[in-house]
Amino acid sequence: MGKEKKGSNRLNKAQMAEKLTGFFQTQPEETFSFKQIFRALKLTTHPAKMLAIDVMEEMAWDDFLAKVGEYAYTLNTKGQVQEGVFIRKSNGKNTFQPDDGGTPIFVSERNSMAALNGDRVKVQLLARRRNHIKEAMVVEILQRKKETFVGRLQVESDVAFLVTQENLFVHDIIIPKKALNGGQTDDRALVRITRWPDASHKNLVGEVIDVLGKAGDNDVEMNTILAQYGLPYKYPKAVEEAANKITGEITSKDLEEREDFRDVWTCTIDPKDAKDFDDALSIRKLDNGLWEVGVHIADVSHYVKEGDIIDREAQKRATSIYLVDRTIPMLPERLCNFICSLRPDEEKLAYSVIFNIDDEANVQDFRVVHTVIKSNRRYAYEEAQQLLEENGVIDGTGEPAPTPGKDGYKGEFAENIITLDRLAKLIRKQRFKNGSVKFDSEELHFDIDEKGKPIRCYFKRSKDANKLIEEFMLLANRYVAQSIGKVAKGKKAKTLPYRVHDNPDPQKFENLRQFTAKFGYKLKSSSTKGATARALNALMDEVEGKKEQKVIQTIALRSMMKAKYTTSNIGHFGLAFDYYTHFTSPIRRYPDTMVHRLLTRYAEGGRSVNKEHCEELCEHCSDMEQVAQNAERDSIKYKMVEYMGEHIGECYDAHISGIQSYGIYAEIDENHCEGMIPMRDLDDDYYDFDEKNYCLVGRRRHHVYQLGDPIRIQVAKANLERKQLDFTLAKDEAGEGSLSGKTSASRKSESASAAGKSRRSASGSGKSGKNSKRKRR
Incomplete structure (x- = not known):
């Protein structure tokens, strides 16, 4: 044994290559970490390990091996x-x-x-x-990914061109004059490619299939964003006509088949400009002392039947889209704003999760049933929040309202709202205790005039009224998923679209751990979901109110995986739920409608549906969700650039929100508008990009620009065509650039100071606006 071990550590380069070749070829499908390889080949000395790493790098260079991450290899079986x-x-x-x-x-x-x-x-x-x-x-x-492109027409004497915003074409899209469809210079147009490049010609040739209107008009620009992502900007007439034929009448048969909640106090709480009320809450005290809380959801699947013309259009869209100034609905307006919308003082069909909850907000029992309801009151978030605050609820503390005075609570139905708020806060507290991750983000909002021009830019945070609704929606989604997915040992769960969220990316999480260590924080890495979430929450609590809070939150968010829809349940890391789905928004999300149909089918004794087909729909919905998010972000960028275009030359306090090799992104503290300082404008030094530490480091003067640093910027350019905002560093009184970057030496001193403070401290102490409708857990 000793001789073999000694021999393995005295191999020359050729012998090491032969040994590694045999090792990988005998296990062609496996991926091995450095540690596993060293152990298998009995490499115990440092020189032998370094030789093996060098040889594997050469093997990867020659495509014999494929590198997996930073510290693992597998045999390359993919071919050329x-x-x-x-x-x-x-x-x-x-x-x-x-x-x-x-x-x-x-x-x-x-x-x-x-x-x-x-x-x-x-x-x-x-x-x-x-x-x-x-x-x-x-x-x-x-x-081909797409066959249609959107851009601005440029019409010349003998030919026309489409100038695209993406600027990704090597050659122009040529449009023959006869294929302009009435388009003129500076019109936004949707163009279909009729001829692709080949050996005989290099240009793309297209035809105009729709003229959107003149560039610069608000409606035209918003429709351009939608068309750019292949999203619909018109509703098909045939679908609207089919929706208009639906009466919305509630029959005696409907009433016989449903639980009647029309006499139970019920309300909706939504944005003040919302029209599609897809969720409502009811509450009453039961004789046994428990609270009965009903989460009532618009029963879209009662009206939209699988495979009909409305369903096919909804499935294709998969989601409603929320641009800055408009909503592009998944369903026709007659359904989403009238028939299905849970409007006050109107009898409505709902699919409901009814909870029996004790005073400590523990769920004692629940059921998922079809109901008929009649909402007593429609609250805007601001109204519900005001009611809470007028009765002594201090927003953000997590504490319920004080007991009422001799005249009771202030405001109509105040006791019901306050009780719901109290229960929601207890549920939320328990959720965080179980490992749900705390990320309260701010969202950019605009006030728009009648022409679509932004006149005010600001950001909002969720308040108690928003969190009240969110908490009960999360609870309903969780218990619906549990009702199908949680089965006795040995039994197979029926197919359901789950909303899953995987563990953080290990490498990004390690980068976060190393980065936060420089500020004196200790982020513990763990192999279990709960421990990882608790470590993140402890970090978020520790950085709250500190100047580095925003940067650490940003990098922590970047380490998170994206949530998606799938039939393979792996749980939801961010929420710390073993079972989670989307049930509560069928007016604006197609997976919720899928879930409603499956719940009805299974309740009636139906067999499990085809998993492969359901998975295809889940993938489509996940893809469309991402496309919709991109369009929403582009509309925000457009309005941001349009708004800041009125403030060229003005200076603002900001912080560095992104670092790239080509420049610095900065976010204005006052309104959260983001722009870029190009690298060419950092002319005081030559800067190197340190990607791992999220900073730029000057070679000569050693200035460091770090993610999160405060800086003073001046608005330089606002390019609406490219949705691009350019900043420069503001000049101080002496005419020098306002450099907030610190030298690397001062950085080390500051980090050491922060770490010292952290150690001393440890030893010394023994849904808002439209966005609330589209929270994507």
């Missing part, structure tokens, strides 16, 4: 021809993303076959040149 997605960049650094999620591979323009962003392609890996990056050549375009 691969399929995946082409990613086109405006700077020419195009890449190919393999289907298996491996490392992106560079594709030069001459080897791109004029593939466009998002196209599915087949590539041939090129022979590797020493000291050069790996390259690939597109050999076939398997599927």
Whole structure:
């Protein structure tokens, strides 16, 4: 044994390569970490381990091995021809993303076959040149991502062009005069490609299929954003006509089949400008002393039948879209704003989760039933919040209202709202105790005039009234998922679309741990979900109110995975729920309608549905959710640039919100508008980009620009066409740039001071606006 161990540590380079080759070839499907490889090959000395790492790097260079993350390898079994997605960049650094999620591979323009962003392609890996990056050549375009593009028309004497906002085309989109469809110069237009580049010609040729209107008009610009993402900006007449034929009448048969809650006090709490009330709460005290709380959800599936014309359109859209100044609904207006909307003083059909809850907010029993309700009151969030505050509830403390005086609580139905708030706060407290992650984000809002022009820009935080609704919606979603997914041991759960959220990315979480350590914080890494969440919450509590709070919250959010829909339940990390789905918003989310239908089917004794088909719908809904989010962000960017365009030359206090190799992103403290300071404007030094530590470091003067640093900026440019806001560093009285960057030496001193303070402290002490409708847990 000793001789074998000694021999393994005295291998030369060729022997090490032979040993590693045999090891990987005998286990071609496995991925091994450095530790596993060292253990398997009995490498115990430092030189032997370093030799093995060097040899594996060369093997990866020669494509014999594939690197997985920073510290693991697997045998490369993919071959030289691969399929995946082409990613086109405006700077020419195009890449190919393999289907298996491996490392992106560079594709030069001459080897791109004029593939466009998002196209599915087949590539041939090129022979590797020493000291050069790996390259690939597109050999076939398997599927075009999109065939329509939106942009601004430029009409000349003999030909027209489409100027796109993405600026990702190497060659122009040419439009023959006869294919302009009435479009003129500076019109926004939607163009379909009729001829793709080939060996005989390099240009794209297209035809105008819709003229959106003149560039600069608010409606035109919002529709342009939608068209850019392939989202609908018109509702099909045939679908609206089908919706208009629905009477909304509640029959005696409907009443016989449902629990009657018309005489139970019920209310809705929504944004003040909302019209689609898809959730309501009821409350009453039972004879046994428990509180009966009903979470009542619009019964969309009663009116929209699977496979009908309305359902097909809703499925395609998958979600309502919330731009700054408008909502693009998933369902026709007659359904979402009238028939299904739980409007006050109107009898409505609902699908409800009825909870029996004790005074400590413990759920003693629940049931999921079809109901008929009649809302007594419609509250705006601001009204409900005012009612709470007038009765002594201090927002944000998590404490319930004091006991009423001799004349009771102030305001109509105040006791019901206050009781719901008290129960919600207890449920919320327990949720955080169980490991739910605390991320209270601020959201940018605009006040818009009648022409769509932003006249005020500000940010909002969720208040108690918002959290009241959120908490009961979370509770309902959780118990609905549990009712289907939680089955006796040995039994198989029926198919259901779950809303899942995976654990944080391990490498990003480690980066967060190392980054926060520089400020004196100790973030404990753990293999269990609960412990990881508790460590994050402890960190969020510790940084609250500190100057580094925003930067640490930003990096913590970046370490999180995206939530998605799937039939494979892995639980929800952010909420610390083992079972979670979306049930509470079928007016604006298609997965909720899917869940309603399945609950009805299973309650009637139906068999489980086809899992593969359900999974396809889940993937489609997850994809459409992401596309809708991108469109929403673009509308915010547009309004932000439009608003700040009125403030060119003005100076503001800001903080660094992003660091890239090409410049610094800064967010204005006053209104949260974000712009970029290009690297060319940091002319006092040559800066190196430290990606791991989120900073730029000056080579000569050693200035450091760190994520979260306070700076003083001046608004320089506002480019509406590109939705781009440019800042410069504001000049001080002496005419110098207002540099908040610190030297690396002062950074070390500051970090040491923070760490010292942290140690001394430890030893010395023994839904708002439209956004609340679209919280995406």
